[in-house]
Amino acid sequence: MTSRSKKKLMFFLGxxxxxxxxxxxxxxxxxxxxxxxxxxxxxxxNFTAADSHYFQALNWYLPWGSPQTAASxxxxxxxxxxxxxxxxxxxxxxxxxxxxxxxxxxxxIPNKELVERANNAICLFLxxxxxxxxxxxxxxxxxxxxxxxxxxxxxTPGQSWYFLGVLGFLIWAxxxxxxxxxxxxxPTMEGVPxxxxxxxxxxxxxxxxxxxxxxxxSMA
Amino acid sequence: xxxxxxKNAAGLNNYDNWLLVISLAAVVFYTLCSTPSIGWRDxxxxxxxxxxLDVAHPSGFPVYNLLAKIITWLPLGSxxxxxxxxxxLASGAAVxxxxxxxxxxxxxxxxxxxxxxxxxxxxxFAMHQGVWAASTEVEVYSxxxxxxxxxxxxxxxxxxxxxxxxxxxxxxxxxxACGNHASLSLYLPIFLMLTxxxxxxxxxxxxxQPALWSRIVVLAVIFIVALSAYFLxxxxxxTDMLPVDFARTNTLERFWAHISDAKDxxxxxxxxxxxxxxxxxxxxxxxxxxSPGFWLGLPFVLWGLKYLWNNYQILSVSLVSLILxxxxxxxxxxxxxxxxxxxxxxxxxxxxLGLGQFGRLLEKLKxxxxxxxxxxxxxxxxxxxxLGWQRLAERESESGFFALEMFWPDLSKLPPxxxxxxxxxxxxxxxxxxxxxxxxxxxxxxxxSLQNSLYITPLVPSKFPLLVYPDYxxxxxxxxxxxxxxxxxxxxxGIPVFFQYSLQNxxxxxxxxxxxxxxxxxxxxxxxxxSMKSVANGDFAEYLDRxxxxxxxxxxxxxxxxxxxxxxxxxxxxxxxxxxxxxxxHAVNDKFMKVFDFYFTGPDGRxxxxxxxxxxxxxxxxxxxLMQNRFEEARVQLDRLVAAxxxxxxxxxxxxxxxxxxxxxxxxxxxxxKAIDFDPYNTEYAMKKxxxxxxxxxxxxxxxxxxxxxxxxxxxxxxxxxxxLLSYRSCLLLPPEENVLKVSTIDSDMREYLGN
Numbered sequence: 001m002t003s004r005s006k007k008k009l010m011f012f013l014g015x016x017x018x019x020x021x022x023x024x025x026x027x028x029x030x031x032x033x034x035x036x037x038x039x040x041x042x043x044x045x046n047f048t049a050a051d052s053h054y055f056q057a058l059n060w061y062l063p064w065g066s067p068q069t070a071a072s073x074x075x076x077x078x079x080x081x082x083x084x085x086x087x088x089x090x091x092x093x094x095x096x097x098x099x100x101x102x103x104x105x106x107x108x109i110p111n112k113e114l115v116e117r118a119n120n121a122i123c124l125f126l127x128x129x130x131x132x133x134x135x136x137x138x139x140x141x142x143x144x145x146x147x148x149x150x151x152x153x154x155x156t157p158g159q160s161w162y163f164l165g166v167l168g169f170l171i172w173a174x175x176x177x178x179x180x181x182x183x184x185x186x187p188t189m190e191g192v193p194x195x196x197x198x199x200x201x202x203x204x205x206x207x208x209x210x211x212x213x214x215x216x217x218s219m220a
Numbered sequence: 221x222x223x224x225x226x227k228n229a230a231g232l233n234n235y236d237n238w239l240l241v242i243s244l245a246a247v248v249f250y251t252l253c254s255t256p257s258i259g260w261r262d263x264x265x266x267x268x269x270x271x272x273l274d275v276a277h278p279s280g281f282p283v284y285n286l287l288a289k290i291i292t293w294l295p296l297g298s299x300x301x302x303x304x305x306x307x308x309l310a311s312g313a314a315v316x317x318x319x320x321x322x323x324x325x326x327x328x329x330x331x332x333x334x335x336x337x338x339x340x341x342x343x344x345f346a347m348h349q350g351v352w353a354a355s356t357e358v359e360v361y362s363x364x365x366x367x368x369x370x371x372x373x374x375x376x377x378x379x380x381x382x383x384x385x386x387x388x389x390x391x392x393x394x395x396x397a398c399g400n401h402a403s404l405s406l407y408l409p410i411f412l413m414l415t416x417x418x419x420x421x422x423x424x425x426x427x428x429q430p431a432l433w434s435r436i437v438v439l440a441v442i443f444i445v446a447l448s449a450y451f452l453x454x455x456x457x458x459t460d461m462l463p464v465d466f467a468r469t470n471t472l473e474r475f476w477a478h479i480s481d482a483k484d485x486x487x488x489x490x491x492x493x494x495x496x497x498x499x500x501x502x503x504x505x506x507x508x509x510x511s512p513g514f515w516l517g518l519p520f521v522l523w524g525l526k527y528l529w530n531n532y533q534i535l536s537v538s539l540v541s542l543i544l545x546x547x548x549x550x551x552x553x554x555x556x557x558x559x560x561x562x563x564x565x566x567x568x569x570x571x572x573l574g575l576g577q578f579g580r581l582l583e584k585l586k587x588x589x590x591x592x593x594x595x596x597x598x599x600x601x602x603x604x605x606x607l608g609w610q611r612l613a614e615r616e617s618e619s620g621f622f623a624l625e626m627f628w629p630d631l632s633k634l635p636p637x638x639x640x641x642x643x644x645x646x647x648x649x650x651x652x653x654x655x656x657x658x659x660x661x662x663x664x665x666x667x668x669s670l671q672n673s674l675y676i677t678p679l680v681p682s683k684f685p686l687l688v689y690p691d692y693x694x695x696x697x698x699x700x701x702x703x704x705x706x707x708x709x710x711x712x713x714g715i716p717v718f719f720q721y722s723l724q725n726x727x728x729x730x731x732x733x734x735x736x737x738x739x740x741x742x743x744x745x746x747x748x749x750x751s752m753k754s755v756a757n758g759d760f761a762e763y764l765d766r767x768x769x770x771x772x773x774x775x776x777x778x779x780x781x782x783x784x785x786x787x788x789x790x791x792x793x794x795x796x797x798x799x800x801x802x803x804x805x806h807a808v809n810d811k812f813m814k815v816f817d818f819y820f821t822g823p824d825g826r827x828x829x830x831x832x833x834x835x836x837x838x839x840x841x842x843x844x845x846l847m848q849n850r851f852e853e854a855r856v857q858l859d860r861l862v863a864a865x866x867x868x869x870x871x872x873x874x875x876x877x878x879x880x881x882x883x884x885x886x887x888x889x890x891x892x893x894k895a896i897d898f899d900p901y902n903t904e905y906a907m908k909k910x911x912x913x914x915x916x917x918x919x920x921x922x923x924x925x926x927x928x929x930x931x932x933x934x935x936x937x938x939x940x941x942x943x944x945l946l947s948y949r950s951c952l953l954l955p956p957e958e959n960v961l962k963v964s965t966i967d968s969d970m971r972e973y974l975g976n
Contacts, residue, residue, distance in 0.1 A: 022251075023251065023296055023305075026251070026252070027296060052625060055628075056256070059297070059300075059301065059621070059624075060297055060301075061296065063295060092632060095658065096628075096632075099656035099658050100298070100656070102655075102657045103299055103655050103656045103657075104298050106292065107293050108295070110295075129636050130635075130636040130637065150685065151657075155660070166290060169449070173396065173446075176446065177389060177392060180392060180442070184384055185385045214455060217273065217452060217455045218459070220456075220459070
């Protein structure tokens with residue numbers, strides 16, 4: 001790679017880094033605004049509105065700062081409502097908390113332990129709703145176990161195969177261009193058609209990428 | 221000129237610097253305006269398919285999903301927000317490559333002022349309403365534009381004599397581009413024209429170009445290799461439990477039907493058949509796509525076209541062909557500007573070339589270099605400053621979390637294990653279920669895909685583990701019978717079944733006479749579709765309060781409610797209002813209307829929306845008044861509508877409804893006939909007329925009318941619509957006493973849940 005190309009590459013990487021910093025600041029600002037609104041509504045016991053704003057704060061997810069505060073405060077609010085016997089309000093808050101954290105997943109699920117606790121509470125609530133007030137505790141727990149199988153984090157797919165599939169696609173696409181460049185690019189001797197050697201490396205990368213893509217997409 | 225001025229001028233006319241600044245500014249603008257979570261259209265579905273590398277609606281968009289998947293791994297913001305950012309980045313890249321392309325085809329490299337003027341059009345392109353909208357929400361169109369620009373760049377490189385490998389790069393890229401949006405395959409004639417008739421010079425190193433036949437063979441192979449990205453659909457459909465898997469493309473036949481969008485093929489070609497409506501659609505889209513800016517830019521566009529014709533004839537023909545194909549294919553059946561983005565891109569490309577020529581003219585007229593460059597910079601700044609600022613304000617007030625807050629209560633308030641038969645808001649509910657994982661115990665079943673013979677998928681029980689699906693259902697041949705039996709079996713098992721929409725109005729393909737069971741279910745679903753939202757929400761007043769709160773939150777800062785949001789707001793709260801009104805809760809309805817009025821008219825009572833928008837508001841008001849049985853007041857609104865735009869057929873339909881409810885049959889039929897005169901092949905109008913005839917004349921009159929209309933549709937080349945009308949006869953024949961639920965009524969089940 002020429003030094004000019006290296007400089008260009010470094011420059012573009014630098015732009016990318018600056019963009020990410022800008023994005024993080026934007027998310028923190030917006031999450032902070034929603035967090036303030038959520039606290040105002042919570043103080044007035046408008047739990048529905050507070051739910052919405054905590055939910056929206058978490059939409060601007062960051063692994064630090066206001067979104068994390070929003071997650072813990074929403075969980076706290078749900079716990080307080082449960083203490084007061086307001087189970088339905090707590091259930092709605094927990095649905096929001098769980099939903100927002102799962103929507104923020106990337107190559108990992110954020111605040112996993114919070115999500116698990118919310119899962120357990122939600123499943124119990126649903127079971128009680130389903131079976132009615134006459135159901136025993138054991139019956140409710142058994143029914144909750146049925147719902148837990150659906151709510152469990154095990155049903156959220158892991159990302160390894162997806163990563164390999166996308167990597168495979170990028171490899172075969174890039175090596176396609178590489179192959180074309182090497183095989184159909186400038187001949188080595190000006191003006192004289194030359195017998196070009198078969199570009200083995202690009203071809204091998206192409207095949208490797210294609211196979212990786214197909215296999216990974218079958219497994220994901 | 222002193223050295224400082226020269227230095228300043230050199231800095232000012234540095235092409236690369238300006239291109240970078242413009243592209244980065246565009247990306248920043250788009251990021252600031254990006255929809256924070258789910259939106260209204262196809263976006264929610266694409267977020268799900270990108271996250272799961274799933275099969276989206278035709279043609280499947282495999283390349284889009286593969287590329288968008290990358291950004292879903294960024295641990296910032298929600299998955300939906302990241303997918304929106306992907307559009308922003310794609311558009312920013314499109315702007316950047318447009319600049320590179322312009323720099324390549326503009327030959328006056330020694331003319332610095334001209335080169336800066338070349339870029340002056342790019343901010344206007346970046347902030348164009350259609351480009352901006354596609355860049356701030358999840359859609360494939362921004363990536364589409366990027367691909368088209370890159371293809372043109374490859375063509376230009378080849379014509380520059382940089383080697384035939386640039387042509388082959390283009391072939392590879394074209395294959396991938398078709399994997400993003402299949403409509404790009406329509407431009408194959410342009411690609412062939414470039415290959416066959418394009419006569420690039422010999423390569424810079426003197427080597428000859430390959431023979432035509434070898435170019436075509438190599439291109440075909442390369443194109444097909446890249447197009448094999450579509451195999452993703454077959455591969456992924458083999459796996460179970462994909463959230464969308466729109467058509468279960470696990471056989472070659474279904475795969476082909478999916479990528480060729482066979483289900484809508486008649487719809488796509490109808491424009492060609494309906495030649496007499498051509499002039500209407502051309503004028504409709506012309507009015508919508510042109511503005512004062514259009515006329516201001518037209519001379520520069522023509523100037524740019526002239527320059528391109530003189531220097532790159534084949535490219536100029538390609539651009540014009542692109543515009544014609546893009547407009548010609550989409551103009552009939554698409555309302556949004558997004559589908560016309562290739563045309564917008566071509567327009568601004570030519571505009572920029574024209575501005576480049578203008579810059580050259582300034583140099584010929586010996587305008588000082590600094591002044592010439594500054595003028596160009598001012599034009600760029602105006603683009604961002606005026607349009608950009610407007611867009612920023614629009615996004616802030618437009619939607620925000622609106623869609624998310626609208627649809628979240630639908631799922632969060634459902635009873636355990638509910639099944640919802642969906643249509644309108646399937647994509648939004650899909651996103652809530654699979655991105656937010658709102659209610660894994662609830663099953664969202666997309667009914668329309670079950671109705672299309674191309675998309676018959678078994679109602680896979682593993683996808684909906686809590687639903688009942690006995691083996692014998694697979695043995696039922698008639699689709700209608702199978703669907704009816706499936707619904708009934710689950711109702712009998714105590715699964716709360718919710719109809720989000722009307723089964724009756726959604727089937728497009730008929731295969732056999734619908735069974736009585738199905739027609740009964742369809743009729744019941746019509747009646748109870750509107751109940752779904754209200755019942756699912758439980759506390760209706762709370763639901764309205766929450767939505768109103770959101771509206772107030774946003775509108776407080778801006779003093780008015782943007783129409784698009786208001787339209788959705790009204791559409792989705794309407795069923796709640798209907799039920800409330802039926803229950804005698806007039807006060808809530810009045811409150812809602814006050815909120816509605818206030819945020820459309822503003823605190824001083826004056827209508828704040830533009831004229832044509834005010835017609836929609838009037839229609840909403842009329843609809844609400846009809847709902848409240850305030851027919852006289854509704855007719856006042858409707859008369860205003862008709863007077864303002866006598867050619868709007870839907871106004872006559874609403875008039876017909878108001879007369880019908882007022883028991884004025886002849887006026888009702890006359891109004892409906894006017895609607896039919898303006899839109900003679902509208903099945904909704906035809907069905908409505910049949911119902912009115914059956915009600916006021918005789919059932920036989922209604923049946924005869926349906927048969928006659930069906931024949932007319934068939935003669936016109938609309939066989940599916942003709943079948944639909946024939947099947948509607950069953951609805952007329954269904955006697956009221958058949959409308960008795962075979963199991964306990966859904967409504968009573970719903971009310972039991974309400975009581976909890």
